[in-house]
Amino acid sequence: MKRLLPRALLAPAVITLFLWMIVPLVMTIYFSLIRYNLMQPDVEGFAGLENFEFFVTDPSFITAVANTFILLGSVVAISVVFGVGLALLIDSPFPGRAVVRVLLISPFFVMPTVNALLWKHMMLSPIYGVFAQIWRLFGAEPIDWMTDYPLFSVILMVAWQWLPFATLIFVTSLQSMNREQLEAARMDGAGYLQELRYLYLPHLARPIAVVIMIETIFLLSVFAEIFTTTGGGPGDASTNLAFLIFKQALLNFDAGVASAGALFAVIIANIAAVFLIRIVGKSLD
Amino acid sequence: MPRRPSKVSARFVIRTAVAWLVTLVLFFPLAWLVLNAFKTEQQAISIPPLFVFTPTFDNFIEVQRRSNYLLFAENSLITSVASTLLGLAIAAPAAYSMAFFRTKGTRGLLMWMLSTKMMPAVGALVPIYVLAQKAVLLDTRFALIVVFTLSNLPIMVWMLYSYFKDIPREILEAAHMDGATLWQEFYRVLLPIGMSGISSTSLLCLVLAWNEAFWSLNLTSAKAGTLAALIASYSSPEGLFWAKLSAASLLAIGPIVVFGWFSQRQLVQGLTFGAVK
Amino acid sequence: MAFLQLQGVEKFFGDLRAIKGIDLTIEKGEFVVFVGPSGCGKSTLLRLIAGLEDLDGGTIHLEGRDITRVPSAKRDLAMVFQSYALYPHMTVFENMSFALKLAKADPAVVKEKVDRAADILNLGPYLQRTPGQLSGGQRQRVAIGRAIVRSPKIFLFDEPLSNLDAALRGQTRVEIAKLHRDLGATTIYVTHDQVEAMTLAHRVVVLRDGKIEQVGTPLELYDKPANRFVAQFIGTPQMNVVAAADLPQIESVLGTPVPAGGFIGMRPESLSVQPAGQGHVQGKVDLVEALGAETLIYVSTERGTQIVARQVLRTSLHAGDPVGLEINSAAAHLFDAQGQVAAPARATS
Numbered sequence: 001m002k003r004l005l006p007r008a009l010l011a012p013a014v015i016t017l018f019l020w021m022i023v024p025l026v027m028t029i030y031f032s033l034i035r036y037n038l039m040q041p042d043v044e045g046f047a048g049l050e051n052f053e054f055f056v057t058d059p060s061f062i063t064a065v066a067n068t069f070i071l072l073g074s075v076v077a078i079s080v081v082f083g084v085g086l087a088l089l090i091d092s093p094f095p096g097r098a099v100v101r102v103l104l105i106s107p108f109f110v111m112p113t114v115n116a117l118l119w120k121h122m123m124l125s126p127i128y129g130v131f132a133q134i135w136r137l138f139g140a141e142p143i144d145w146m147t148d149y150p151l152f153s154v155i156l157m158v159a160w161q162w163l164p165f166a167t168l169i170f171v172t173s174l175q176s177m178n179r180e181q182l183e184a185a186r187m188d189g190a191g192y193l194q195e196l197r198y199l200y201l202p203h204l205a206r207p208i209a210v211v212i213m214i215e216t217i218f219l220l221s222v223f224a225e226i227f228t229t230t231g232g233g234p235g236d237a238s239t240n241l242a243f244l245i246f247k248q249a250l251l252n253f254d255a256g257v258a259s260a261g262a263l264f265a266v267i268i269a270n271i272a273a274v275f276l277i278r279i280v281g282k283s284l285d
Numbered sequence: 286m287p288r289r290p291s292k293v294s295a296r297f298v299i300r301t302a303v304a305w306l307v308t309l310v311l312f313f314p315l316a317w318l319v320l321n322a323f324k325t326e327q328q329a330i331s332i333p334p335l336f337v338f339t340p341t342f343d344n345f346i347e348v349q350r351r352s353n354y355l356l357f358a359e360n361s362l363i364t365s366v367a368s369t370l371l372g373l374a375i376a377a378p379a380a381y382s383m384a385f386f387r388t389k390g391t392r393g394l395l396m397w398m399l400s401t402k403m404m405p406a407v408g409a410l411v412p413i414y415v416l417a418q419k420a421v422l423l424d425t426r427f428a429l430i431v432v433f434t435l436s437n438l439p440i441m442v443w444m445l446y447s448y449f450k451d452i453p454r455e456i457l458e459a460a461h462m463d464g465a466t467l468w469q470e471f472y473r474v475l476l477p478i479g480m481s482g483i484s485s486t487s488l489l490c491l492v493l494a495w496n497e498a499f500w501s502l503n504l505t506s507a508k509a510g511t512l513a514a515l516i517a518s519y520s521s522p523e524g525l526f527w528a529k530l531s532a533a534s535l536l537a538i539g540p541i542v543v544f545g546w547f548s549q550r551q552l553v554q555g556l557t558f559g560a561v562k
Numbered sequence: 563m564a565f566l567q568l569q570g571v572e573k574f575f576g577d578l579r580a581i582k583g584i585d586l587t588i589e590k591g592e593f594v595v596f597v598g599p600s601g602c603g604k605s606t607l608l609r610l611i612a613g614l615e616d617l618d619g620g621t622i623h624l625e626g627r628d629i630t631r632v633p634s635a636k637r638d639l640a641m642v643f644q645s646y647a648l649y650p651h652m653t654v655f656e657n658m659s660f661a662l663k664l665a666k667a668d669p670a671v672v673k674e675k676v677d678r679a680a681d682i683l684n685l686g687p688y689l690q691r692t693p694g695q696l697s698g699g700q701r702q703r704v705a706i707g708r709a710i711v712r713s714p715k716i717f718l719f720d721e722p723l724s725n726l727d728a729a730l731r732g733q734t735r736v737e738i739a740k741l742h743r744d745l746g747a748t749t750i751y752v753t754h755d756q757v758e759a760m761t762l763a764h765r766v767v768v769l770r771d772g773k774i775e776q777v778g779t780p781l782e783l784y785d786k787p788a789n790r791f792v793a794q795f796i797g798t799p800q801m802n803v804v805a806a807a808d809l810p811q812i813e814s815v816l817g818t819p820v821p822a823g824g825f826i827g828m829r830p831e832s833l834s835v836q837p838a839g840q841g842h843v844q845g846k847v848d849l850v851e852a853l854g855a856e857t858l859i860y861v862s863t864e865r866g867t868q869i870v871a872r873q874v875l876r877t878s879l880h881a882g883d884p885v886g887l888e889i890n891s892a893a894a895h896l897f898d899a900q901g902q903v904a905a906p907a908r909a910t911s
Contacts (some may be wrong), residue, residue, distance in 0.1 A: 005467070006386035007382075010382045010383070010394075012374075012378070013442055014377050014394070014398075016435060017398055017439065018402060020435040020438075024408065024409035024413060038418075051287040081512060092300075094301040094304060095301060102546050103308050103407075105545065106315055106542050106546070107315060108545065109492060109541050109542045109545030111534075111541070112496065112498045113502075113516040114537055116517075117530060118518075118534065121527060122317060122527065122528065160311070164311075168553060178373065180363045207557075221407050223406075223407065242405065246407065246410065246503070250410075251416070256416065258411050259411050265408055266405065266408040269408070270404075272403075273404075276403065277405075281392075281396055418637070457648075458614050459649075462612060462614070463661035463664060464636075464665055465635070465664055473660075477651040
């Protein structure tokens, strides 16, 4: 009885998560190997690696992969670099610090679709958007961001959301820094730059790694923003891997090809996850 | 000896100014959204932009009339609350078991659970869509609740586990010696003590479910759509509509942003899987 | 019949044999103290008795009834935890009445019992406070009160004073002693502090490495330690234990043969410091600790052994002064090479 109880308590969670993990995975693998079109359910047959080939030779494939990594890299770079800067900036007390913290964190809690439209219409619109107004203020011709620089626009709105996340993480981490160590360094004659290099940045190394890993995992599947604003375009200029898969699945209704693509995404995510697990594992008591 | 009045250094002033400046710039889009929600459409698109105006609530009323806002709001509310409660029902016993009946495999189990959260949603898109279609569950709240629950389950288990772990074992042993059955231990001692942890975890998961857009966009449409999907449908402008969009958005995000302020700490813990304390 | 009887009690933690076949009997109304260094198993033994851990071997009988497999809640024992383990979300009253409430006792009876316990412990004014609003000493009393209310067969204390500051510790020690005198309840008390053991116990159980080294009244343990470990564990400052080889004339001093490789044990108060040239052993003063009521003199012998002597009178000796030490042979203890007592130490006159 004493052995049974803990297992019984765990069972629902373990079983449901196991199913959640296995069932889609098995189905995806299965679909990727057959011909399956949602609009033509009678077309069957083993497709072997045909679906993979099709997905990879899609003219948009290379662009999608490139865009995925460009998006990922840019947002990570922006959020980490500016996140560290912001965290260091607000680390020590100043008037209104509590309010600043609250304001800074807010963008992260905005729904992705609201985020997308906020930027598309109110900030980046070439006619009424705030950017356009500022451009006009300086006598320049406003830029049509979403059409001319679609990927950059997506990067901008996603970064706006994730910068607060990174900042919050770093702020939290800085709070646990050993103050006495800083004081000792100061007595040893360290200036701010040296404190930065020898104390702050090493302490932040781990949170930075964590932020990079977390963002990688979540940003690989950026979808809502693209769906709501550019629709992946113009053409495939702002299509990423996730959107490409979506297009195959629910616009072309080709479940087979979409599944093949999904496996790619899963593999990439797995690689990032392995690193993250290692870091997480160390902190799990 | 009289104390020398402390001098405010130039560096401090500069730092404060920069911090505030950056904050205001970064917060500006949100602030602009809030302002626009209370303007008329004419005012919203005025050039140069208007900062001072008489606020109006017309937009909010209009939004409901035109797009049945309340239905979508209700869907958002029901799906996020239901998935949070369901998640709690599954996660709490599991977290309790892992916190108080630790075995050698507990750590591995926890890591495995966390790893299921790390898989991209798009990887499960086709199977889940097909399953939902076959089970005639497309465009139902039920499907969303199930998916939300499963998506947030790892985070819930992880966070409840870390809260339960912090409760001193001896308090539960004292209850045990006082004659409490397992259920009484859980209900009369663990639950009241862990309540703050449970509520902040619930809050975080509520926020995550509310904001969830990927599954809402793909699995639902007119009947079970959440606010996330509703807002997305505004993406092609139909005439003047900035102010209404702002109003609709404000309604959709308002409470959540506020909740988010309260769940900051849980956010850090939950979304970094505890790697940052 | 013994009130509590442990027979062949064994406990393993993985491969570690934490409790190695312990036999012990405890009489009704006794105050027994388990004492020993960290890791000796005293808390484990207490938890086995409480039922918070399961036995891996042996039996426990309470009033003739076998409680080896009986769950804690049914053993009718109450425990005072080291960290007090109070329920932080309940008032003092609720904390103390929790067990009775679970047993569905009559609220009037509950109130009466709680009031009585609160009276004894001076907790009356605090009954509606929560633990967070109490001081350390008050919390400790609530923990004790929680146990008293249940009128258990045995009170179990797990290092209850270790979280208190020194002044409070002495005070609370006296209170616990008085409490036992008034209530007469059987008590098992675990501590690493031998002063608590000496002052509170009827009998002391000295544990090391999961085994009982010796059981006896405090003074029995002090005067007649069964082995070197007990001899050096009980008594502050520690008994001087010197290899016989380092005290060449010791056999003639004591008048009895000393086992080969054996040791001589001398309590500091059984040594008296003499002017250089007199006494049994010669040496030099290392350090003088003047504590006011007594003085400790640390001496290094010619062989390099350090010995502590204790005297009531003040001294004018300084570090470096040559001195002699006179050994009271009647109070000396003899240990063989394994540390067991070699000959019964003669009773001090």
